[in-house]
Structures are given as structure tokens and as C-alpha cells.
Amino acid sequence: MTVKELKKILSEQDESNEVIFYNLDNYNLTEFKLETIIDVDNRCEITTYNEQLEESEWEMKLEIETKNVYGNDLIYPKNETAQKFAVLLKKKTLTIEELKLIKELGFSINQVTKGLDIWNNLTKKKAERLLVLGGAHQRVTKE
Numbered sequence: 001m002t003v004k005e006l007k008k009i010l011s012e013q014d015e016s017n018e019v020i021f022y023n024l025d026n027y028n029l030t031e032f033k034l035e036t037i038i039d040v041d042n043r044c045e046i047t048t049y050n051e052q053l054e055e056s057e058w059e060m061k062l063e064i065e066t067k068n069v070y071g072n073d074l075i076y077p078k079n080e081t082a083q084k085f086a087v088l089l090k091k092k093t094l095t096i097e098e099l100k101l102i103k104e105l106g107f108s109i110n111q112v113t114k115g116l117d118i119w120n121n122l123t124k125k126k127a128e129r130l131l132v133l134g135g136a137h138q139r140v141t142k143e
Helices: 003-011 051-057 080-088 097-105 118-123
Strands: 021-025 029-038 041-051 061-069 072-075 107-109 128-133 136-141
Touching: 061 080, 061 097, 072 080, 097 107
Parallel strands: 061 107
Antiparallel strands: 021 029, 029 041, 061 072, 128 136
């Protein structure tokens, strides 16, 4: 399609009509929002985005912060999604075991601070791991 063809189609529309973009995929229509219309390499490039998809992707990410408090390695929720899990569990901190289950549900987990690298060490399957016994966090080394 050329700009000329697009202008002709649009000129036949009432100027006050709302413009809605859709993507057709396997007979399913999904509404998209207009992001930009720009001139790139002598072409008119129209970019759209799916607002719901971006929002749901954001919701599937947990951000955590790890701290050593009085010799205990603790994992604190940092973003809204991680905080919702903590509220659901009625806790201020999360455990490695809880994070494993959350990850199995399809959530990604990102450590947002430096310092203890509990989550990344776990995912890299290093020798150290954390055990939770009676609510107390203890560091142990695999034999």
C-alpha cells in the first residue's frame, strides 16, 4: 500500500471517526494502539502495540532484593507483583522454595540489587543453597 492509497481511503471517512487498529491472527481480532507514524528510508512506517500484552508481560516479572540480616539471608519483594505474593503468603520476605514454585507458574525472577546473589546462585545450580527450617533461614553447603 502507498501513502496515496491510504490517504484516498481515509479521505472517504468522516474526519471525526475514531481510528482503530486490529491484528488478525487465526480468525481472532486483537485491538492495537497507534505508537508512531514516521518516515523511514522513504517509507511511511506505522508502529502499533498491544497494550494488554505489554501489561501482562510486566505482571509476570518479580523483582527481589536480598539482604543479610543478623546472619540470615532474606529475600524481600521489590515490585508490586512480588509484594502481592508476599501479601498472599502473609509474609514480609520470600523463601527460595516459594520462588521456585512461583517460577514454575511462569513468572520470571530478577534480583534488582547487588550484594547477596541468592537467586542467581540458585538458578546457576552452584553448590550453596538455602534451607528454610521453622521460618529461620540457614545457609548450608551441598555435600
